[in-house]
Amino acid sequence: MYRARDVMQKRFHTLSPHMTIAEAIEHFKRASEEAHRRVFGMIVKDEAGRLVGMLSMYDVLLLIRPKHTQVWGIMTDIEVNGLFEVIAERAQSVHVEDLMTTDVITIKPDTHVLHILDIMIKKHIRRLPVVNEGIIEGMVYLSDLFYFLVDNLSPQGGGTH
Template sequence: MIVRQILKTKGSTVTAVPAAEPVVNVATLLTEARIGAVLVHDSFGQPAGIVSERDIVRGIATRGVSVLDEPVESLMTTDIITCSPDDHIDALMRVMTDRRVRHLPVIENGHLAGIISIGDAVKARISELESEGEAMQRYISANA
């Protein structure tokens, strides 16, 4: 299964916030939208970074609760690791594991096409394995 197929199922909506947005507002957004990360954009609307729940928790643990009043750009990761719509789910999971990230923006022709989470990847892989198992059962039943 490739990323494009996952996006067809889950959709391509990406939640993003301006770099100046207070961390507390981003934490509220993550909670209300039931998502684990948001893209952060600069004043021109261009991607500047990504911030996750873990980034916020780490910021509070290391810098105290006052970090909640700071702009989200103070916590965001600026080295954004991305994937392509044509990447296979296995490659995606390897990148996520090796780079220790749980969210990958999907870039197609230089434009943001969606975002894939580790949960999306696992769900897609399980679906793929179930389909393979069902195909094997049909094959065995037909040849018995």
């Protein structure tokens, strides 16, 4: 019986809610280099190690996207010269806690992999924090779950994980 503990990554990078978005972007870059794959979202935890949110690439892109496009329509109708500089300045003053998602779906270490799959598909989630008694123990990534499942469904059985 395969559980979250069997597929979760125990090494993962985290952010502080008090970091600026510019600092968080640097953490994303560093985490991607260390993981040898692109990191698209990170756990945000407080000083006690408790989960307080998640910051995703999408959250940062929403900050970068000019706000008035939502009102005026398409970008081709808007003068964009100088906007990038304004956005770069904003990234120095906006904090992770201002953008992060606080309503985070989590799983427990003993959550069955098929329940994890169901949650990820229904909620369109690519990563799920594994939390035990308030402490973050790991992260299940959709790509890791995919390969874990297909490896264990192969005719050879037993998988490579």
